[in-house]
Amino acid sequence: MDIKQKVGNRIKELRKDRSQEDVANTAEMERSFMTHIESGRRNISLDTLQRILNALDISFKDFFDSKEFSKL
Numbered sequence: 001m002d003i004k005q006k007v008g009n010r011i012k013e014l015r016k017d018r019s020q021e022d023v024a025n026t027a028e029m030e031r032s033f034m035t036h037i038e039s040g041r042r043n044i045s046l047d048t049l050q051r052i053l054n055a056l057d058i059s060f061k062d063f064f065d066s067k068e069f070s071k072l
Contacts, residue, residue, distance in 0.1 A: 005040030006068050007049070012038050014056050014063070026055035 001009075011034075015023050024034040028051060036042040037052070053063055 008038040008040040023055050027051040
């Protein structure tokens with residue numbers, strides 16, 4: 001699994017019961033872009049990841065503190 005898929009999977013995991021549209025709107029991006037991110041089809045910038053994490057109310061540390069990223 002490549003890093004884009006790991007990031008996308010982690011975002012899906014963290015948004016739990018929130019919809020893609022809700023998180024995308026809060027992060028000020030299109031829902032379709034969020035779909036591509038979560039499916040690992042888009043390479044995103046740190047700025048974009050930060051906007052998503054702010055929308056999810058989670059820090060970079062907590063985002064990457066996961067078994068998903070333990071062997072990068």
